[in-house]
Amino acid sequence: MDMKKQDGINNLINYVIEDDNLWNAYERVFSNKGAPGADGITVYQLKSHMNKYFSPLKRKLKDGSYEPQPVKRVAIPKSDGSKRYLGIPSVLDRVVQQAILQVINPIIDPNFSDNSYGFRKNRNAHQAIGKAQKYYEEGYRFVVDCDLKSYFDTIHHQRLRAFLEYFISDKVVLELIWKFLRSGILDGDIFINTTKGAPQGGPLSPILANVYLNILDMELEKRGHRFIRYADDFVIYVKSKRAGERVMKSITKFLEKKLGLTINQEKSEVRAITKTTFLGFNLQNLMGKVGCRPSRSAKQRFKDKLRKLTSRKMHGTFYEIVTKINQTTTGWINYYGISNMKTFIKEMKSWLNHRLRQLIWKRWKVPRTKYKMLRRYGINHDDAMKIANSRKGYWRISKSEIIHRAITNEKLIRWGLKDIFLIYEHRYLKG
Numbered sequence: 001m002d003m004k005k006q007d008g009i010n011n012l013i014n015y016v017i018e019d020d021n022l023w024n025a026y027e028r029v030f031s032n033k034g035a036p037g038a039d040g041i042t043v044y045q046l047k048s049h050m051n052k053y054f055s056p057l058k059r060k061l062k063d064g065s066y067e068p069q070p071v072k073r074v075a076i077p078k079s080d081g082s083k084r085y086l087g088i089p090s091v092l093d094r095v096v097q098q099a100i101l102q103v104i105n106p107i108i109d110p111n112f113s114d115n116s117y118g119f120r121k122n123r124n125a126h127q128a129i130g131k132a133q134k135y136y137e138e139g140y141r142f143v144v145d146c147d148l149k150s151y152f153d154t155i156h157h158q159r160l161r162a163f164l165e166y167f168i169s170d171k172v173v174l175e176l177i178w179k180f181l182r183s184g185i186l187d188g189d190i191f192i193n194t195t196k197g198a199p200q201g202g203p204l205s206p207i208l209a210n211v212y213l214n215i216l217d218m219e220l221e222k223r224g225h226r227f228i229r230y231a232d233d234f235v236i237y238v239k240s241k242r243a244g245e246r247v248m249k250s251i252t253k254f255l256e257k258k259l260g261l262t263i264n265q266e267k268s269e270v271r272a273i274t275k276t277t278f279l280g281f282n283l284q285n286l287m288g289k290v291g292c293r294p295s296r297s298a299k300q301r302f303k304d305k306l307r308k309l310t311s312r313k314m315h316g317t318f319y320e321i322v323t324k325i326n327q328t329t330t331g332w333i334n335y336y337g338i339s340n341m342k343t344f345i346k347e348m349k350s351w352l353n354h355r356l357r358q359l360i361w362k363r364w365k366v367p368r369t370k371y372k373m374l375r376r377y378g379i380n381h382d383d384a385m386k387i388a389n390s391r392k393g394y395w396r397i398s399k400s401e402i403i404h405r406a407i408t409n410e411k412l413i414r415w416g417l418k419d420i421f422l423i424y425e426h427r428y429l430k431g
Contacts, residue, residue, distance in 0.1 A: 012170035015103045017058045025098035026050060029091060029203075037090030038072045038186045046091045061096065064172045068093045070184040070191060071199050085153075087185060087199025097180060097203040100173060105207060108167045112210060113217035118231035119206030125279045126338055128228050132237075133290045135226050136273055136283055140237035143276045144244045146251065147267035151232035152205065153197040155212050156260045157181050160198070163211050180204060206231065212259065219254055228278070235278055244270035286340065294336045299344060302332050306348075310355035312362040312394065321359070322416040325352070329420045337427030345424045356417065357407050358398035377406040 015021060029043060036042045041049060050057070060066040071087035078084050089097065109120060117128040148154075161178060168174055185192040185199065198208045209231055216234070220227045225247065226237040236251065238244045248270055255261045274283050277295040284291050294302075308314075309325050329352075333345075364370045370388035375381070379402055387402050397403060413419055 012103055012107075012168065013062060013172040013176075016099050016173065017061050021102055022050075022054075022058070022095065022099050025095045025102060028098050029094045034091075034094070035072075035074070035088055037088050037093065038069050039090045041091050043091050046095070049092065050095070057092075057096075061176070062172070064175055066096065066176065066179070068096070068180050068183040070186040071201065073185050073187040073192075073199075074201075085199075086201040089180075089183075089202045093180070093183075094203060096176070100176060101203050101207060104168060104173070108207065108211065111167065112214055113221060113229070115221075115227050116210060116214070116217055116229045118229065118233070119210060125230060125335070128230055128279060129281050129283075129292055129338065131228055132235075132273070132278060132281075132283060133292065135237040136285075136290050138226075140226055140239055141273050142238050142241050142244045142270060143273050143278075144236040144238060144247045144251065144270050145268060145276050145278075146234055146236070146248070146255075147264040148232045148255070149262040149264040151261065152200050152209065154261060155196060155198050155209070157196055159260065160208060160212050163215060164208075167211070177204065177208070181208075215259060216255065219258075220251075230279055233279065235276065237273070238270075241270055280336070281339065284340070291340045293339045293341055294344075298336065302328075303348070303351075306352055306355070310352070310359055312359055314359065318360070318363075319416050322356075322412075326416070326418045329418060330423060333420065333423050333427050337424055337430075339428075341424070342428075345421050349419070349421050352420065353409055353412055353417075354395070354398050356412055357403050358394045360407060361397055361403065362394050374402070374406050377411070379406050 026046065030046060033043055057066070069090045071089045071093075074086045074088055075083040076086055105121075112120065115131070117123045117125065157178075160181070161174065164174060164177065180202065181198060182194055184194050198205045213229060213232065213234075217227075217229060220236065228235055228237075236244075236247055238247055248268070252263045255263060274285065276282070277297070280295055280298040281292045282295050284293055305328055306325065309321060309328065314321055361370070364373050367388045371384050374384035374388060379387075383402050387397065387400065390397060409419075
């Protein structure tokens with residue numbers, strides 16, 4: 001695959017500033033919601049702001065005098081205790097970035113590798129996992145699992161601009177993108193100059209990240225490697241551990257010399273494909289048939305999120321709580337539902353229902369209320385008195401046969417809870 005320079009496209013800025021393109025960009029930014037940037041303007045104030053300054057905005061974009069604001073730094077906790085930093089542009093800057101993206105993406109994306117799946121239209125993680133299964137079936141049983149150290153923070157600006165110039169010849173658009181890269185970061189009251197990196201959080205960041213690593217894709221294809229890349233997460237498939245070690249050494253050298261990137265040696269390794277977690281999945285060999293399952297850490301994060309949502313200290317009505325639970329379970333199963341995990345989902349359904357019974361029991365508080373509610377739900381006087389006055393802990397009570405008769409699975413569903421096993425069955429069979 002050759003990365004060819006675009007011919008005769010010198011007026012992309014005219015497409016960027018078309019009324020329809022700018023308002024379509026506004027709609028996208030508004031629908032994504034998100035926090036305000038450094039200027040404090042929210043997505044709900046954006047429309048009136050754009051209406052007021054629409055003509056000056058178009059003029060500044062056209063003549064290249066538009067100046068982006070610094071991005072607001074926000075720290076997001078990661079599961080390992082570290083932090084990931086997002087750079088939140090102002091809402092107007094997000095509109096401009098989105099307007100640029102809508103014009104340049106159709107030009108650039110068709111040139112990307114067929115092995116690149118992240119942040120691309122009509123491509124997703126499930127397709128990437130499908131390709132991984134195919135490689136396994138073809139005999140590629142080892143993986144060169146490369147972790148790029150702080151990738152988004154270490155993108156080399158001058159190299160990125162040179163790579164962009166293969167695709168874009170409009171100097172105004174290129175200069176605008178350059179200004180966004182160099183707009184700086186506002187961390188509280190402290191301004192930080194940006195001489196490298198592409199802050200995660202803006203609409204342009206994903207395509208810029210793909211443009212930069214497209215050079216890696218081209219090199220891997222030139223060498224004839226089987227590989228999959230999803231944004232900065234990439235794996236190379238080989239037939240032996242020894243071959244993998246050779247590839248790891250040569251690719252590390254290429255990344256450091258050609259792209260100025262660093263491989264995280266602690267997290268990078270050559271390992272068996274079934275022992276490798278990629279995009280939250282592990283491959284498995286099920287009696288000769290290749291399948292996948294969620295990684296152990298993915299399962300644990302799922303359980304931890306549900307544990308938090310069903311805490312006895314959780315505020316809100318029962319309906320509000322199960323609505324949040326349903327959003328979490330549906331989203332998780334939509335992603336991991338291609339996996340073989342029937343036993344895990346059955347266990348999770350039983351555990352989640354116990355958690356909800358415990359929550360309800362705690363909210364009934366005093367013995368009199370407990371007795372009254374148990375009688376309402378069909379429990380006889382003696383059993384209701386016995387359980388209502390029990391000094392056993394909430395979790396132990398929630399497992400009792402009497403509570404199960406009072407608060408059945410069917411009742412929980414009638415009260416708004418979605419059956420996660422039925423969601424999974426539907427998703428798995430559909431997949």
